[in-house]
Amino acid sequence: MAKITPRETDYSKWYIDIINHAKLADYAPVKGCMVIRPNGYAIWEIMQSTLDKMFKDTGHVNAYFPMLIPQSFLSREAQHVEGFAKECAVVTHSRLISTENGVEVDPSSKLEEPLILRPTSETMIWEMYGKWIQSYRDLPILINQWANVMRWEMRTRLFLRTTEFLWQEGHTAHATAEEAEAETRQMLDVYATFAEEYMAMPVIKGRKTESEKFAGADVTYCIEAMMQDRKALQAGTSHNLGQNFSKAFDVRFQDKDNTLKFPYSTSWGVSTRLVGALIMAHSDDLGLVLPPKMAQTQVVIIPIARKDDEFAEVSVVAEQLYVQLKAAGLGVKLDDDRKQKPGWKFSEYELLGIPLRIDLGPRDIANGEVVLARRDTQEKSTVPMEGLVEHISQLLETMQSDIYKKALAFRDAHIFPADDYQVFKEIIGNEKGWVRAGWNGDAEVESKIKEETKATIRCIPFEQPENLGKCIYTGEPAKYEVLFAKAY
């Protein structure tokens, strides 16, 4: 009996089943808030540590800013407040009092100014940058923050959109527009590299349209990934904020030419949504599929033995193997728990997405070999004990690249060029995939298409064709070729 519902019938149920069965997360008894269980958090930890290193390699440092933002800060930047006003949790009181009904808010503790639980930290950070920046010598500031944020979304989905989520937000300040643009693009590249090389998830880099960009940004760049139900997921964003926040917070620096200037800024972030992306990009009906670089446990050893003496014999070899693999720097687990039988363990580790399994029994020891089972392809092979560590290291690399290739082939097979609106509607309507089509650049047209088909422009890809063709909606000459898709 399969634990996971086949995704053909109900994709959303399939996704939730994997999260439940693999014990990745639960909803908390608080509106839209998620409890990330150890299995799920382990994935986030790997994402964190990998990204953190990439940020530091590009010259960034970590800092921390408060979670509570005075309400007045949020209204400083007009577009910003408009973008976030509708989804803020607000702290209005500071005290509770005991009553016969339990505790109640103490009306006398009402705050003079309400505090907002940060939906993002631009405002708090720019308030502080104002105190830190005086001269061009103070620039650039290249800071990242690992934090939680809250957005009171109407509809939540585990990992993809929860009321509270974990993320990192980079906030940089620069003396020139060119530097800020270069930073914005650099961080987008960092995200794309991370998604493709570590998460084995191909992404398309591009620019958001005016209507889809971040509230308060001049330009928003993004990476878009295709999930197995062919919907698009925004996996990371990098914003060039121009001088919007420095002006809103009146932050100026004295430049080399003795004049006062507003610095240019960027912000960029990825969130626990990436864990959801990873689940939806690779999992199958047996459960989670983790690319080796995203797995804390990459190899699990299952000893197989009938009697106690057999088990003792197998354990000795299993221990040796464990030590060898560990020494080679691999994440390895030896499951010598005798309370569960091998068959149970096989399915359990498949559910958890452990990339590679080693079955080791008396038969194998007699033959000087082991059975290797790949999670991604479910292939089993018998390989000699001799040179096993090297073989496994190579196999994990192969798997990492195979999982990427599979996702890439899937994505490319479901992106369709279209120059006819009927064809467009047919593809989007039947959820066949994404459409690559011309667009005249008119926001009105973009909104009409969204209204009629539910497809949004995911991005204007950096890679544009030589000949742009015509706008899918109006037939006018296209200004860009863009990606249309239904999105999460």
Add this chain to the structure above:
RNA sequence: CGGGAUGUAGCGCAGCUUGGUAGCGUACCUCGCUUGGAACGAGGGGGUCGCAGGUUCAAAUCCUGUCAUCCCGACCA
């Protein structure tokens, strides 16, 4: 926030129409037997039936309200 569905043991569900002792599968505990794909046998523990009111001699069941989750919209990372 609008439309639809659901809420009963850790998980998955039946019972509700027609009110009358709280059920099944699985998981868990004990003993035995087992271990190369989710063993088997016997015994056992576990429930404010989402929550709050109401109707009734009696409510998981009927009524009202409310909360939560899922799906479809609107909103968004």
